[in-house]
Amino acid sequence: MALSISEVNALDDAQFEAIFGNVIELCSDAAVQISKKKPFKNLADLCKAFDQYLDGLSKAEKLVVLRLHPDLAGRLASQGELTRESTAEQRSAGLLDLTEEQKSIINTSNEAYKTKFGFPFIICARENKVQSIIEGLQRRYNSTQEQEITVGINEVKKICKLRILDIVKD
Numbered sequence: 001m002a003l004s005i006s007e008v009n010a011l012d013d014a015q016f017e018a019i020f021g022n023v024i025e026l027c028s029d030a031a032v033q034i035s036k037k038k039p040f041k042n043l044a045d046l047c048k049a050f051d052q053y054l055d056g057l058s059k060a061e062k063l064v065v066l067r068l069h070p071d072l073a074g075r076l077a078s079q080g081e082l083t084r085e086s087t088a089e090q091r092s093a094g095l096l097d098l099t100e101e102q103k104s105i106i107n108t109s110n111e112a113y114k115t116k117f118g119f120p121f122i123i124c125a126r127e128n129k130v131q132s133i134i135e136g137l138q139r140r141y142n143s144t145q146e147q148e149i150t151v152g153i154n155e156v157k158k159i160c161k162l163r164i165l166d167i168v169k170d
């Protein structure tokens with residue numbers, strides 16, 4: 001799909017929600033709210049609306065958004081139950097093709113991270129590879145929860161932007 005910004009602006013709310021409902025993982029509320037902001041001047045303006053939606057959330061709402069994300073290389077991935085977008089992203093980072101040793105390091109680090117912070121480790125998989133993901137998991141474990149909420153939401157913004165670029169042409 002490659003819609004122009006005028007085609008995006010011509011969508012009704014239901015169509016907009018159907019097309020943009022998963023640019024933030026499983027968070028169709030974002031598309032519902034952002035559809036009301038049509039028309040958008042250009043692609044950057046549309047991306048900015050999603051960033052502003054995320055920035056405008058309370059801490060509790062940010063936690064909900066972070067918790068909507070699947071683990072990297074986790075149970076849903078091994079059962080083939082990720083969303084279409086997440087499957088493609090995890091594949092591009094090499095996460096669907098791990099050695100048993102890498103899988104075990106990532107799973108153990110993911111569990112430790114979730115126990116400490118109360119939400120899954122989130123990183124834009126399309127901008128990373130297995131090694132940088134393992135390093136990120138181990139490094140970010142040492143942060144505070146406040147820092148990880150900020151970093152996690154920033155990663156959600158990167159994932160969101162790349163998903164929008166798959167839908168809308170500049």
Ligand SMILES: NC(=O)N[C@H]1NC(=O)NC1=O
Nearest residue numbers: 070086089122123124125
């Ligand atoms: N946990 C996590 O980072 N998940 C996400 N990252 C990404 O690029 N796609 C996802 O589903």
